[in-house]
Amino acid sequence: MFALRKKQSNVASLLFQQSLDAMPRAAWLRDADLNLTWVNRAYAEAIGKTSDEVIDGQIELMRHASDPDGRSLAREAKSTQKPVTALRHIIVGGERRLLLVTEQVIDRGVFGFALDQTKTEELESELTRxxxxxxxxxxxxxxxxxxxxxxxxxxxxxxxxxxxxxxxxxxxxxxxxxxxxxxxxxxxxxxxxxxxxxxxxxxxxxxxxxxxxxxxxxxxxxxxxxxxxxxxxxxxxxxxxxxxxITDRLALEAAFNTQIAVQRETLDNLREGTVLLGGDGRVQLWNPAFQTIWSLSDAALQ
Missing domain, CATH: 3.30.450.20 (PAS domain)
Incomplete structure:
Protein backbone atom coordinates (compact mmCIF):
# COMPACT_ATOMS: atom_id res chain seq x y z
CA MET A 1 0.00 0.00 0.00
CA PHE A 2 2.85 2.38 0.92
CA ALA A 3 4.66 1.52 -2.29
CA LEU A 4 1.50 2.24 -4.30
CA ARG A 5 1.03 5.63 -2.68
CA LYS A 6 4.68 6.49 -3.24
CA LYS A 7 4.34 5.52 -6.88
CA GLN A 8 1.20 7.63 -7.24
CA SER A 9 3.00 10.56 -5.61
CA ASN A 10 5.93 10.19 -7.99
CA VAL A 11 3.56 10.09 -10.97
CA ALA A 12 1.75 13.22 -9.75
CA SER A 13 5.09 14.98 -9.22
CA LEU A 14 6.21 13.99 -12.73
CA LEU A 15 2.98 15.26 -14.27
CA PHE A 16 3.33 18.53 -12.34
CA GLN A 17 6.88 19.02 -13.58
CA GLN A 18 5.84 18.18 -17.15
CA SER A 19 3.10 20.80 -16.93
CA LEU A 20 5.58 23.37 -15.65
CA ASP A 21 8.04 22.40 -18.35
CA ALA A 22 5.46 23.28 -21.00
CA MET A 23 4.88 26.75 -19.52
CA PRO A 24 6.19 29.70 -21.57
CA ARG A 25 7.54 31.29 -18.38
CA ALA A 26 10.54 30.28 -16.31
CA ALA A 27 9.93 28.03 -13.28
CA TRP A 28 12.29 26.25 -10.87
CA LEU A 29 12.51 24.19 -7.71
CA ARG A 30 15.01 24.46 -4.87
CA ASP A 31 15.85 22.10 -2.03
CA ALA A 32 15.94 23.06 1.65
CA ASP A 33 19.42 24.53 1.14
CA LEU A 34 18.08 26.68 -1.74
CA ASN A 35 20.08 24.81 -4.36
CA LEU A 36 18.41 24.42 -7.75
CA THR A 37 17.07 20.88 -8.20
CA TRP A 38 14.93 21.38 -11.30
CA VAL A 39 14.27 24.05 -13.92
CA ASN A 40 11.83 24.04 -16.80
CA ARG A 41 12.57 24.47 -20.48
CA ALA A 42 11.84 28.25 -20.47
CA TYR A 43 14.39 28.76 -17.66
CA ALA A 44 17.08 26.77 -19.50
CA GLU A 45 16.40 28.60 -22.79
CA ALA A 46 16.68 31.97 -21.05
CA ILE A 47 20.13 30.94 -19.77
CA GLY A 48 21.13 29.40 -23.08
CA LYS A 49 21.94 26.05 -21.45
CA THR A 50 20.31 22.67 -21.01
CA SER A 51 18.40 21.93 -17.83
CA ASP A 52 21.15 19.54 -16.68
CA GLU A 53 23.83 22.15 -17.30
CA VAL A 54 21.85 24.69 -15.26
CA ILE A 55 21.49 22.28 -12.33
CA ASP A 56 25.11 21.09 -12.48
CA GLY A 57 26.42 24.63 -12.59
CA GLN A 58 23.77 26.08 -10.27
CA ILE A 59 23.24 28.89 -12.77
CA GLU A 60 20.85 31.43 -11.29
CA LEU A 61 18.56 33.29 -13.68
CA MET A 62 18.06 36.18 -11.26
CA ARG A 63 21.71 36.87 -10.45
CA HIS A 64 22.56 40.57 -10.74
CA ALA A 65 24.53 43.32 -8.98
CA SER A 66 22.19 43.69 -6.01
CA ASP A 67 21.72 39.93 -5.70
CA PRO A 68 25.08 38.27 -6.52
CA ASP A 69 23.98 34.69 -5.94
CA GLY A 70 20.39 35.17 -7.20
CA ARG A 71 18.89 33.68 -4.06
CA SER A 72 17.88 36.69 -1.98
CA LEU A 73 14.16 36.25 -2.65
CA ALA A 74 14.36 32.53 -1.86
CA ARG A 75 16.13 33.28 1.41
CA GLU A 76 13.49 35.84 2.35
CA ALA A 77 10.68 33.43 1.47
CA LYS A 78 12.28 30.72 3.60
CA SER A 79 12.85 33.12 6.48
CA THR A 80 9.35 34.58 6.50
CA GLN A 81 7.54 31.45 5.32
CA LYS A 82 5.58 33.70 2.97
CA PRO A 83 5.64 34.17 -0.83
CA VAL A 84 8.02 36.96 -1.87
CA THR A 85 7.60 38.86 -5.14
CA ALA A 86 9.85 41.47 -6.74
CA LEU A 87 10.66 43.00 -10.11
CA ARG A 88 14.08 42.18 -11.54
CA HIS A 89 15.83 43.41 -14.68
CA ILE A 90 17.99 40.73 -16.31
CA ILE A 91 19.67 40.13 -19.66
CA VAL A 92 18.08 37.30 -21.66
CA GLY A 93 19.47 36.47 -25.10
CA GLY A 94 21.30 39.78 -25.18
CA GLU A 95 18.12 41.73 -24.42
CA ARG A 96 17.16 43.55 -21.24
CA ARG A 97 13.99 42.03 -19.79
CA LEU A 98 11.84 42.92 -16.79
CA LEU A 99 10.65 39.89 -14.82
CA LEU A 100 8.18 39.69 -11.97
CA VAL A 101 9.78 37.00 -9.80
CA THR A 102 8.04 35.01 -7.06
CA GLU A 103 9.62 32.54 -4.65
CA GLN A 104 7.48 30.60 -2.19
CA VAL A 105 8.15 27.83 0.30
CA ILE A 106 6.74 24.36 -0.42
CA ASP A 107 6.99 21.07 1.47
CA ARG A 108 10.48 20.12 0.32
CA GLY A 109 12.06 23.43 -0.51
CA VAL A 110 11.18 26.53 -2.52
CA PHE A 111 9.26 26.93 -5.76
CA GLY A 112 9.91 29.94 -8.00
CA PHE A 113 8.58 31.34 -11.25
CA ALA A 114 9.00 34.50 -13.31
CA LEU A 115 6.50 36.45 -15.42
CA ASP A 116 7.88 38.58 -18.24
CA GLN A 117 6.71 42.16 -17.72
CA THR A 118 8.83 43.70 -20.46
CA LYS A 119 5.89 44.48 -22.76
CA THR A 120 4.00 46.03 -19.87
CA GLU A 121 7.02 48.18 -19.01
CA GLU A 122 7.38 49.24 -22.65
CA LEU A 123 3.68 50.15 -22.87
CA GLU A 124 3.90 52.12 -19.63
CA SER A 125 6.96 53.97 -20.97
CA GLU A 126 5.17 54.70 -24.23
CA LEU A 127 2.12 55.92 -22.33
CA THR A 128 4.31 58.17 -20.19
CA ARG A 129 5.95 59.63 -23.30
CA ILE A 246 -15.42 84.57 -24.62
CA THR A 247 -16.43 87.99 -23.24
CA ASP A 248 -14.86 89.95 -26.12
CA ARG A 249 -16.24 87.55 -28.72
CA LEU A 250 -19.77 87.93 -27.37
CA ALA A 251 -19.38 91.71 -27.31
CA LEU A 252 -18.24 91.71 -30.95
CA GLU A 253 -21.11 89.44 -31.98
CA ALA A 254 -23.60 91.69 -30.17
CA ALA A 255 -22.15 94.81 -31.83
CA PHE A 256 -22.22 93.12 -35.23
CA ASN A 257 -25.82 91.97 -34.80
CA THR A 258 -26.83 95.46 -33.68
CA GLN A 259 -25.17 97.01 -36.71
CA ILE A 260 -26.89 94.55 -39.04
CA ALA A 261 -30.23 95.29 -37.41
CA VAL A 262 -29.73 99.06 -37.83
CA GLN A 263 -28.71 98.66 -41.48
CA ARG A 264 -31.68 96.37 -42.09
CA GLU A 265 -34.04 98.92 -40.55
CA THR A 266 -32.53 101.74 -42.64
CA LEU A 267 -32.73 99.69 -45.84
CA ASP A 268 -36.33 98.72 -45.22
CA ASN A 269 -37.38 102.37 -44.85
CA LEU A 270 -35.79 103.61 -48.09
CA ARG A 271 -38.26 104.69 -50.80
CA GLU A 272 -35.82 103.66 -53.49
CA GLY A 273 -35.76 99.99 -54.45
CA THR A 274 -32.47 98.48 -53.37
CA VAL A 275 -31.01 95.06 -54.00
CA LEU A 276 -27.66 93.45 -53.12
CA LEU A 277 -26.19 90.80 -55.42
CA GLY A 278 -23.58 88.30 -54.34
CA GLY A 279 -20.44 87.29 -56.21
CA ASP A 280 -22.41 84.53 -57.90
CA GLY A 281 -24.93 87.01 -59.26
CA ARG A 282 -27.69 85.84 -56.93
CA VAL A 283 -29.87 88.14 -54.84
CA GLN A 284 -28.60 88.35 -51.27
CA LEU A 285 -30.57 91.26 -49.83
CA TRP A 286 -33.45 93.50 -50.89
CA ASN A 287 -35.84 96.01 -49.40
CA PRO A 288 -39.65 96.17 -49.60
CA ALA A 289 -39.54 99.02 -52.12
CA PHE A 290 -37.58 96.87 -54.59
CA GLN A 291 -40.02 94.01 -54.13
CA THR A 292 -43.03 96.29 -54.69
CA ILE A 293 -41.60 98.05 -57.75
CA TRP A 294 -40.88 94.76 -59.49
CA SER A 295 -43.95 92.93 -58.11
CA LEU A 296 -41.82 90.05 -56.93
CA SER A 297 -42.87 87.45 -54.37
CA ASP A 298 -40.71 86.34 -51.47
CA ALA A 299 -40.35 82.96 -53.15
CA ALA A 300 -39.02 84.53 -56.33
CA LEU A 301 -36.37 86.50 -54.47
CA GLN A 302 -35.31 83.62 -52.26
Missing part, protein backbone atom coordinates in the same frame (compact mmCIF):
# COMPACT_ATOMS: atom_id res chain seq x y z
CA UNK A 130 2.53 60.25 -24.87
CA UNK A 131 1.25 61.90 -21.69
CA UNK A 132 4.34 64.12 -21.51
CA UNK A 133 3.90 65.11 -25.16
CA UNK A 134 0.22 65.86 -24.54
CA UNK A 135 1.08 67.94 -21.49
CA UNK A 136 3.65 69.95 -23.48
CA UNK A 137 1.07 70.77 -26.15
CA UNK A 138 -1.59 71.69 -23.59
CA UNK A 139 0.83 73.93 -21.68
CA UNK A 140 1.02 76.35 -24.61
CA UNK A 141 -2.71 76.64 -25.31
CA UNK A 142 -4.50 79.92 -24.64
CA UNK A 143 -7.52 77.87 -23.61
CA UNK A 144 -7.48 76.78 -19.99
CA UNK A 145 -7.18 73.01 -19.63
CA UNK A 146 -7.57 70.87 -16.52
CA UNK A 147 -7.59 67.08 -16.29
CA UNK A 148 -9.22 65.28 -13.37
CA UNK A 149 -8.60 61.57 -12.69
CA UNK A 150 -11.10 58.86 -11.83
CA UNK A 151 -10.65 59.78 -8.16
CA UNK A 152 -12.00 63.26 -9.08
CA UNK A 153 -8.65 64.85 -8.17
CA UNK A 154 -6.83 67.34 -10.39
CA UNK A 155 -3.96 65.67 -12.27
CA UNK A 156 -2.98 68.41 -14.70
CA UNK A 157 -3.63 72.08 -15.43
CA UNK A 158 -2.01 74.57 -17.78
CA UNK A 159 -1.07 78.22 -17.12
CA UNK A 160 -4.18 79.47 -18.93
CA UNK A 161 -6.44 77.53 -16.57
CA UNK A 162 -4.62 79.03 -13.60
CA UNK A 163 -5.02 82.52 -15.06
CA UNK A 164 -8.71 82.15 -15.92
CA UNK A 165 -9.68 80.76 -12.52
CA UNK A 166 -7.68 83.42 -10.62
CA UNK A 167 -6.38 80.68 -8.33
CA UNK A 168 -2.79 80.22 -7.17
CA UNK A 169 -0.59 77.32 -8.19
CA UNK A 170 -0.26 76.08 -4.60
CA UNK A 171 -4.00 75.40 -4.53
CA UNK A 172 -3.95 73.38 -7.74
CA UNK A 173 -0.63 71.63 -7.09
CA UNK A 174 -2.21 70.03 -4.01
CA UNK A 175 -4.40 67.92 -6.31
CA UNK A 176 -7.83 69.18 -5.19
CA UNK A 177 -11.05 67.51 -6.24
CA UNK A 178 -13.37 69.12 -8.77
CA UNK A 179 -15.68 70.11 -5.91
CA UNK A 180 -12.78 71.79 -4.09
CA UNK A 181 -11.76 73.66 -7.24
CA UNK A 182 -15.36 74.87 -7.57
CA UNK A 183 -15.33 76.09 -3.97
CA UNK A 184 -12.10 78.01 -4.58
CA UNK A 185 -13.39 79.53 -7.83
CA UNK A 186 -16.58 80.60 -6.11
CA UNK A 187 -14.61 82.38 -3.38
CA UNK A 188 -12.78 84.53 -5.97
CA UNK A 189 -15.88 85.20 -8.06
CA UNK A 190 -15.04 82.93 -11.00
CA UNK A 191 -18.34 81.10 -10.89
CA UNK A 192 -21.86 82.50 -11.36
CA UNK A 193 -23.95 83.23 -8.28
CA UNK A 194 -25.95 80.02 -8.40
CA UNK A 195 -29.13 80.05 -6.23
CA UNK A 196 -28.32 76.50 -5.13
CA UNK A 197 -24.54 76.11 -5.40
CA UNK A 198 -24.53 72.77 -3.56
CA UNK A 199 -26.84 71.24 -6.17
CA UNK A 200 -24.67 72.54 -9.03
CA UNK A 201 -21.56 71.17 -7.35
CA UNK A 202 -23.20 67.75 -7.00
CA UNK A 203 -24.25 67.84 -10.67
CA UNK A 204 -20.71 68.64 -11.81
CA UNK A 205 -19.25 65.91 -9.58
CA UNK A 206 -21.71 63.44 -11.10
CA UNK A 207 -20.12 64.01 -14.52
CA UNK A 208 -17.41 61.52 -13.52
CA UNK A 209 -19.95 58.71 -13.74
CA UNK A 210 -22.73 59.89 -16.05
CA UNK A 211 -21.10 62.12 -18.68
CA UNK A 212 -20.89 60.32 -22.03
CA UNK A 213 -20.77 63.25 -24.48
CA UNK A 214 -19.10 66.69 -24.34
CA UNK A 215 -21.01 69.17 -22.20
CA UNK A 216 -20.94 72.93 -22.87
CA UNK A 217 -21.93 75.62 -20.41
CA UNK A 218 -21.64 79.40 -20.28
CA UNK A 219 -20.55 80.90 -16.98
CA UNK A 220 -21.80 84.49 -16.68
CA UNK A 221 -19.85 86.15 -13.87
CA UNK A 222 -20.83 89.18 -11.79
CA UNK A 223 -18.00 91.31 -13.26
CA UNK A 224 -19.43 90.90 -16.77
CA UNK A 225 -17.01 88.17 -17.80
CA UNK A 226 -18.39 85.17 -19.65
CA UNK A 227 -16.48 81.91 -19.57
CA UNK A 228 -17.18 79.00 -21.86
CA UNK A 229 -16.80 75.68 -20.05
CA UNK A 230 -16.49 72.49 -22.09
CA UNK A 231 -16.26 69.18 -20.24
CA UNK A 232 -15.78 65.75 -21.77
CA UNK A 233 -14.74 62.26 -20.65
CA UNK A 234 -10.97 61.80 -20.77
CA UNK A 235 -9.80 58.74 -22.76
CA UNK A 236 -7.74 57.55 -19.78
CA UNK A 237 -10.62 58.05 -17.34
CA UNK A 238 -11.82 61.08 -15.45
CA UNK A 239 -12.69 64.41 -17.06
CA UNK A 240 -11.06 66.87 -19.43
CA UNK A 241 -12.18 70.44 -18.74
CA UNK A 242 -11.55 73.39 -21.05
CA UNK A 243 -12.18 76.98 -20.03
CA UNK A 244 -12.19 79.97 -22.37
CA UNK A 245 -12.94 83.67 -21.86
Missing amino acids: AQNAEAQVLQDLSTGVAIFGNDQKLKFYNPSFLSLTLLVSAQLDAGPTLAQVMNAMREVGRLPEYPDFRRVREEWSAWFTNLLQPHDELLHLLDGTTLHLRVMPHPAGGLLCMLED
Whole structure:
Protein backbone atom coordinates (compact mmCIF):
# COMPACT_ATOMS: atom_id res chain seq x y z
CA MET A 1 0.00 0.00 0.00
CA PHE A 2 2.85 2.38 0.92
CA ALA A 3 4.66 1.52 -2.29
CA LEU A 4 1.50 2.24 -4.30
CA ARG A 5 1.03 5.63 -2.68
CA LYS A 6 4.68 6.49 -3.24
CA LYS A 7 4.34 5.52 -6.88
CA GLN A 8 1.20 7.63 -7.24
CA SER A 9 3.00 10.56 -5.61
CA ASN A 10 5.93 10.19 -7.99
CA VAL A 11 3.56 10.09 -10.97
CA ALA A 12 1.75 13.22 -9.75
CA SER A 13 5.09 14.98 -9.22
CA LEU A 14 6.21 13.99 -12.73
CA LEU A 15 2.98 15.26 -14.27
CA PHE A 16 3.33 18.53 -12.34
CA GLN A 17 6.88 19.02 -13.58
CA GLN A 18 5.84 18.18 -17.15
CA SER A 19 3.10 20.80 -16.93
CA LEU A 20 5.58 23.37 -15.65
CA ASP A 21 8.04 22.40 -18.35
CA ALA A 22 5.46 23.28 -21.00
CA MET A 23 4.88 26.75 -19.52
CA PRO A 24 6.19 29.70 -21.57
CA ARG A 25 7.54 31.29 -18.38
CA ALA A 26 10.54 30.28 -16.31
CA ALA A 27 9.93 28.03 -13.28
CA TRP A 28 12.29 26.25 -10.87
CA LEU A 29 12.51 24.19 -7.71
CA ARG A 30 15.01 24.46 -4.87
CA ASP A 31 15.85 22.10 -2.03
CA ALA A 32 15.94 23.06 1.65
CA ASP A 33 19.42 24.53 1.14
CA LEU A 34 18.08 26.68 -1.74
CA ASN A 35 20.08 24.81 -4.36
CA LEU A 36 18.41 24.42 -7.75
CA THR A 37 17.07 20.88 -8.20
CA TRP A 38 14.93 21.38 -11.30
CA VAL A 39 14.27 24.05 -13.92
CA ASN A 40 11.83 24.04 -16.80
CA ARG A 41 12.57 24.47 -20.48
CA ALA A 42 11.84 28.25 -20.47
CA TYR A 43 14.39 28.76 -17.66
CA ALA A 44 17.08 26.77 -19.50
CA GLU A 45 16.40 28.60 -22.79
CA ALA A 46 16.68 31.97 -21.05
CA ILE A 47 20.13 30.94 -19.77
CA GLY A 48 21.13 29.40 -23.08
CA LYS A 49 21.94 26.05 -21.45
CA THR A 50 20.31 22.67 -21.01
CA SER A 51 18.40 21.93 -17.83
CA ASP A 52 21.15 19.54 -16.68
CA GLU A 53 23.83 22.15 -17.30
CA VAL A 54 21.85 24.69 -15.26
CA ILE A 55 21.49 22.28 -12.33
CA ASP A 56 25.11 21.09 -12.48
CA GLY A 57 26.42 24.63 -12.59
CA GLN A 58 23.77 26.08 -10.27
CA ILE A 59 23.24 28.89 -12.77
CA GLU A 60 20.85 31.43 -11.29
CA LEU A 61 18.56 33.29 -13.68
CA MET A 62 18.06 36.18 -11.26
CA ARG A 63 21.71 36.87 -10.45
CA HIS A 64 22.56 40.57 -10.74
CA ALA A 65 24.53 43.32 -8.98
CA SER A 66 22.19 43.69 -6.01
CA ASP A 67 21.72 39.93 -5.70
CA PRO A 68 25.08 38.27 -6.52
CA ASP A 69 23.98 34.69 -5.94
CA GLY A 70 20.39 35.17 -7.20
CA ARG A 71 18.89 33.68 -4.06
CA SER A 72 17.88 36.69 -1.98
CA LEU A 73 14.16 36.25 -2.65
CA ALA A 74 14.36 32.53 -1.86
CA ARG A 75 16.13 33.28 1.41
CA GLU A 76 13.49 35.84 2.35
CA ALA A 77 10.68 33.43 1.47
CA LYS A 78 12.28 30.72 3.60
CA SER A 79 12.85 33.12 6.48
CA THR A 80 9.35 34.58 6.50
CA GLN A 81 7.54 31.45 5.32
CA LYS A 82 5.58 33.70 2.97
CA PRO A 83 5.64 34.17 -0.83
CA VAL A 84 8.02 36.96 -1.87
CA THR A 85 7.60 38.86 -5.14
CA ALA A 86 9.85 41.47 -6.74
CA LEU A 87 10.66 43.00 -10.11
CA ARG A 88 14.08 42.18 -11.54
CA HIS A 89 15.83 43.41 -14.68
CA ILE A 90 17.99 40.73 -16.31
CA ILE A 91 19.67 40.13 -19.66
CA VAL A 92 18.08 37.30 -21.66
CA GLY A 93 19.47 36.47 -25.10
CA GLY A 94 21.30 39.78 -25.18
CA GLU A 95 18.12 41.73 -24.42
CA ARG A 96 17.16 43.55 -21.24
CA ARG A 97 13.99 42.03 -19.79
CA LEU A 98 11.84 42.92 -16.79
CA LEU A 99 10.65 39.89 -14.82
CA LEU A 100 8.18 39.69 -11.97
CA VAL A 101 9.78 37.00 -9.80
CA THR A 102 8.04 35.01 -7.06
CA GLU A 103 9.62 32.54 -4.65
CA GLN A 104 7.48 30.60 -2.19
CA VAL A 105 8.15 27.83 0.30
CA ILE A 106 6.74 24.36 -0.42
CA ASP A 107 6.99 21.07 1.47
CA ARG A 108 10.48 20.12 0.32
CA GLY A 109 12.06 23.43 -0.51
CA VAL A 110 11.18 26.53 -2.52
CA PHE A 111 9.26 26.93 -5.76
CA GLY A 112 9.91 29.94 -8.00
CA PHE A 113 8.58 31.34 -11.25
CA ALA A 114 9.00 34.50 -13.31
CA LEU A 115 6.50 36.45 -15.42
CA ASP A 116 7.88 38.58 -18.24
CA GLN A 117 6.71 42.16 -17.72
CA THR A 118 8.83 43.70 -20.46
CA LYS A 119 5.89 44.48 -22.76
CA THR A 120 4.00 46.03 -19.87
CA GLU A 121 7.02 48.18 -19.01
CA GLU A 122 7.38 49.24 -22.65
CA LEU A 123 3.68 50.15 -22.87
CA GLU A 124 3.90 52.12 -19.63
CA SER A 125 6.96 53.97 -20.97
CA GLU A 126 5.17 54.70 -24.23
CA LEU A 127 2.12 55.92 -22.33
CA THR A 128 4.31 58.17 -20.19
CA ARG A 129 5.95 59.63 -23.30
CA ALA A 130 2.53 60.25 -24.87
CA GLN A 131 1.25 61.90 -21.69
CA ASN A 132 4.34 64.12 -21.51
CA ALA A 133 3.90 65.11 -25.16
CA GLU A 134 0.22 65.86 -24.54
CA ALA A 135 1.08 67.94 -21.49
CA GLN A 136 3.65 69.95 -23.48
CA VAL A 137 1.07 70.77 -26.15
CA LEU A 138 -1.59 71.69 -23.59
CA GLN A 139 0.83 73.93 -21.68
CA ASP A 140 1.02 76.35 -24.61
CA LEU A 141 -2.71 76.64 -25.31
CA SER A 142 -4.50 79.92 -24.64
CA THR A 143 -7.52 77.87 -23.61
CA GLY A 144 -7.48 76.78 -19.99
CA VAL A 145 -7.18 73.01 -19.63
CA ALA A 146 -7.57 70.87 -16.52
CA ILE A 147 -7.59 67.08 -16.29
CA PHE A 148 -9.22 65.28 -13.37
CA GLY A 149 -8.60 61.57 -12.69
CA ASN A 150 -11.10 58.86 -11.83
CA ASP A 151 -10.65 59.78 -8.16
CA GLN A 152 -12.00 63.26 -9.08
CA LYS A 153 -8.65 64.85 -8.17
CA LEU A 154 -6.83 67.34 -10.39
CA LYS A 155 -3.96 65.67 -12.27
CA PHE A 156 -2.98 68.41 -14.70
CA TYR A 157 -3.63 72.08 -15.43
CA ASN A 158 -2.01 74.57 -17.78
CA PRO A 159 -1.07 78.22 -17.12
CA SER A 160 -4.18 79.47 -18.93
CA PHE A 161 -6.44 77.53 -16.57
CA LEU A 162 -4.62 79.03 -13.60
CA SER A 163 -5.02 82.52 -15.06
CA LEU A 164 -8.71 82.15 -15.92
CA THR A 165 -9.68 80.76 -12.52
CA LEU A 166 -7.68 83.42 -10.62
CA LEU A 167 -6.38 80.68 -8.33
CA VAL A 168 -2.79 80.22 -7.17
CA SER A 169 -0.59 77.32 -8.19
CA ALA A 170 -0.26 76.08 -4.60
CA GLN A 171 -4.00 75.40 -4.53
CA LEU A 172 -3.95 73.38 -7.74
CA ASP A 173 -0.63 71.63 -7.09
CA ALA A 174 -2.21 70.03 -4.01
CA GLY A 175 -4.40 67.92 -6.31
CA PRO A 176 -7.83 69.18 -5.19
CA THR A 177 -11.05 67.51 -6.24
CA LEU A 178 -13.37 69.12 -8.77
CA ALA A 179 -15.68 70.11 -5.91
CA GLN A 180 -12.78 71.79 -4.09
CA VAL A 181 -11.76 73.66 -7.24
CA MET A 182 -15.36 74.87 -7.57
CA ASN A 183 -15.33 76.09 -3.97
CA ALA A 184 -12.10 78.01 -4.58
CA MET A 185 -13.39 79.53 -7.83
CA ARG A 186 -16.58 80.60 -6.11
CA GLU A 187 -14.61 82.38 -3.38
CA VAL A 188 -12.78 84.53 -5.97
CA GLY A 189 -15.88 85.20 -8.06
CA ARG A 190 -15.04 82.93 -11.00
CA LEU A 191 -18.34 81.10 -10.89
CA PRO A 192 -21.86 82.50 -11.36
CA GLU A 193 -23.95 83.23 -8.28
CA TYR A 194 -25.95 80.02 -8.40
CA PRO A 195 -29.13 80.05 -6.23
CA ASP A 196 -28.32 76.50 -5.13
CA PHE A 197 -24.54 76.11 -5.40
CA ARG A 198 -24.53 72.77 -3.56
CA ARG A 199 -26.84 71.24 -6.17
CA VAL A 200 -24.67 72.54 -9.03
CA ARG A 201 -21.56 71.17 -7.35
CA GLU A 202 -23.20 67.75 -7.00
CA GLU A 203 -24.25 67.84 -10.67
CA TRP A 204 -20.71 68.64 -11.81
CA SER A 205 -19.25 65.91 -9.58
CA ALA A 206 -21.71 63.44 -11.10
CA TRP A 207 -20.12 64.01 -14.52
CA PHE A 208 -17.41 61.52 -13.52
CA THR A 209 -19.95 58.71 -13.74
CA ASN A 210 -22.73 59.89 -16.05
CA LEU A 211 -21.10 62.12 -18.68
CA LEU A 212 -20.89 60.32 -22.03
CA GLN A 213 -20.77 63.25 -24.48
CA PRO A 214 -19.10 66.69 -24.34
CA HIS A 215 -21.01 69.17 -22.20
CA ASP A 216 -20.94 72.93 -22.87
CA GLU A 217 -21.93 75.62 -20.41
CA LEU A 218 -21.64 79.40 -20.28
CA LEU A 219 -20.55 80.90 -16.98
CA HIS A 220 -21.80 84.49 -16.68
CA LEU A 221 -19.85 86.15 -13.87
CA LEU A 222 -20.83 89.18 -11.79
CA ASP A 223 -18.00 91.31 -13.26
CA GLY A 224 -19.43 90.90 -16.77
CA THR A 225 -17.01 88.17 -17.80
CA THR A 226 -18.39 85.17 -19.65
CA LEU A 227 -16.48 81.91 -19.57
CA HIS A 228 -17.18 79.00 -21.86
CA LEU A 229 -16.80 75.68 -20.05
CA ARG A 230 -16.49 72.49 -22.09
CA VAL A 231 -16.26 69.18 -20.24
CA MET A 232 -15.78 65.75 -21.77
CA PRO A 233 -14.74 62.26 -20.65
CA HIS A 234 -10.97 61.80 -20.77
CA PRO A 235 -9.80 58.74 -22.76
CA ALA A 236 -7.74 57.55 -19.78
CA GLY A 237 -10.62 58.05 -17.34
CA GLY A 238 -11.82 61.08 -15.45
CA LEU A 239 -12.69 64.41 -17.06
CA LEU A 240 -11.06 66.87 -19.43
CA CYS A 241 -12.18 70.44 -18.74
CA MET A 242 -11.55 73.39 -21.05
CA LEU A 243 -12.18 76.98 -20.03
CA GLU A 244 -12.19 79.97 -22.37
CA ASP A 245 -12.94 83.67 -21.86
CA ILE A 246 -15.42 84.57 -24.62
CA THR A 247 -16.43 87.99 -23.24
CA ASP A 248 -14.86 89.95 -26.12
CA ARG A 249 -16.24 87.55 -28.72
CA LEU A 250 -19.77 87.93 -27.37
CA ALA A 251 -19.38 91.71 -27.31
CA LEU A 252 -18.24 91.71 -30.95
CA GLU A 253 -21.11 89.44 -31.98
CA ALA A 254 -23.60 91.69 -30.17
CA ALA A 255 -22.15 94.81 -31.83
CA PHE A 256 -22.22 93.12 -35.23
CA ASN A 257 -25.82 91.97 -34.80
CA THR A 258 -26.83 95.46 -33.68
CA GLN A 259 -25.17 97.01 -36.71
CA ILE A 260 -26.89 94.55 -39.04
CA ALA A 261 -30.23 95.29 -37.41
CA VAL A 262 -29.73 99.06 -37.83
CA GLN A 263 -28.71 98.66 -41.48
CA ARG A 264 -31.68 96.37 -42.09
CA GLU A 265 -34.04 98.92 -40.55
CA THR A 266 -32.53 101.74 -42.64
CA LEU A 267 -32.73 99.69 -45.84
CA ASP A 268 -36.33 98.72 -45.22
CA ASN A 269 -37.38 102.37 -44.85
CA LEU A 270 -35.79 103.61 -48.09
CA ARG A 271 -38.26 104.69 -50.80
CA GLU A 272 -35.82 103.66 -53.49
CA GLY A 273 -35.76 99.99 -54.45
CA THR A 274 -32.47 98.48 -53.37
CA VAL A 275 -31.01 95.06 -54.00
CA LEU A 276 -27.66 93.45 -53.12
CA LEU A 277 -26.19 90.80 -55.42
CA GLY A 278 -23.58 88.30 -54.34
CA GLY A 279 -20.44 87.29 -56.21
CA ASP A 280 -22.41 84.53 -57.90
CA GLY A 281 -24.93 87.01 -59.26
CA ARG A 282 -27.69 85.84 -56.93
CA VAL A 283 -29.87 88.14 -54.84
CA GLN A 284 -28.60 88.35 -51.27
CA LEU A 285 -30.57 91.26 -49.83
CA TRP A 286 -33.45 93.50 -50.89
CA ASN A 287 -35.84 96.01 -49.40
CA PRO A 288 -39.65 96.17 -49.60
CA ALA A 289 -39.54 99.02 -52.12
CA PHE A 290 -37.58 96.87 -54.59
CA GLN A 291 -40.02 94.01 -54.13
CA THR A 292 -43.03 96.29 -54.69
CA ILE A 293 -41.60 98.05 -57.75
CA TRP A 294 -40.88 94.76 -59.49
CA SER A 295 -43.95 92.93 -58.11
CA LEU A 296 -41.82 90.05 -56.93
CA SER A 297 -42.87 87.45 -54.37
CA ASP A 298 -40.71 86.34 -51.47
CA ALA A 299 -40.35 82.96 -53.15
CA ALA A 300 -39.02 84.53 -56.33
CA LEU A 301 -36.37 86.50 -54.47
CA GLN A 302 -35.31 83.62 -52.26
